[in-house]
Amino acid sequence: MEGAKGAFRLGPMAYWLLKTEPETYSIEDLRREGRAIWDGVRNYQARNYLLRMGEGDLCFIYHSSTNPPGIAGLARVVQTRIPDPTQFDPESPYFDPRATPERPRWYTVEVAFLEAWPLIPLKELKALFPPDHPLVKRGNRLSVMPVPPEVAERLIGWKGSR
Template identity: 80%
Template sequence: MAYWLLKSEPQVYGIEDLEREGRAIWDGVRNYQARNYLMQMKEGDLCFFYHSGTTPPGIAGRCRVVRTLLPDPTQFDPESPYYDPKATPEKPRWYTVEVAFVEKWPLVPLAELKALFPPDHPLVKRGNRLSVMPVPPEVAEALIVRRGSR
């Protein structure tokens, strides 16, 4: 099992939305590195749901990957802000995963996360806006133990 961090602004789509819906496609990612990480995910991988664009930002819960290598449907929708005119159903350019809600946490703020993540990790590195990234196993385990949930 691998561990990942998925960022979303809570006013756009937050952990409460995923909790209410149960499952969701993680759509709208338009960064090639983030897309490549999405394409590496396997069913059963654990994801930390990170609220960005809020004060304070931080991890708000967990979800699990339940389906992988799904063509992102927003790339084909001309009404979507994530529409990609170069993508076709026969030749998609953007892939994603479906995740299922696991649990909501009291927010683990970025200030606390900086003590857990290596200083060169994209989450704590200044200026990095990557919305999908791997989480080192030792950091993931520390977060899970710290929150008292297994």
Template identity: 55%
Template sequence: MAKWLVKTEPSECSIDDFENAQVQTIPWDGVRNYQARNFLQEMAEGDDVFVYHSSCKHIGVAGIVRVVTSAYPDPTQFRADSPYYDPKSTPEKPRWQAVDMAFEKKLPRLIPLDEIKSLPGLEGLALIRRGNRLSVMPVTEQQWQIILANA
């Protein structure tokens, strides 16, 4: 199983939203960056995902969700009333992907970005590389274990 990290603004979709969801899964849609889309396409059922809160007062890794549906065409790209509508995308040739994810657990505490940056062994983590603004990124097993050990 692969490991991932997804960045989200808590006002849009937080770990609490996953925990309190009225339905079992939440679609991870609306991604409009080609590299992040490529990572979504690599996600498979059963993969573990860190939920990272960004653009908020308390930035950091907040919890874990699991991929429950592998990549499929993001339906928001076809809806003209969606902010993620893409008129160049068609059902025959979709450009964007989505996955469904479900709550696994909240971490005992939010692991802040400053702390993540200081942890030995995380120097190669895509999240802390300068200029990386991807909303979906891979995490190695070693990086995953380092972050979990500091939760």
């Protein structure tokens, strides 16, 4: 599959879940802006998942810290391996004094809005995800995680049946 800027992607498309607090940044904010850099991730495992993303991958946008939490829409990765600009900004809560433009520590992706969905609440997601998936495991706070292809297909079908 040919991606933006001539990048070639080997292998099938992958699926991801990106958590956000809707009071900070919601699917409606992404709809309004069209595209956004998914900045501010400060967990090494989540950062490593961001580094594995490829152009064209689909991302389920999950609203957390709200009642009820759940998947609110869909986005597509349009650019990868972007040094997170917030790590260099001393005014940002995500500033990292050990990061430099020559040696960034944190990376992100740019996503483009695809669709807003009627919220699929976590209670319903528990029936779609495997019980050992980080989204449905109690106490997990990971903000970026892979979604198995079979779950992604069910989610897309689930959304269409609502």
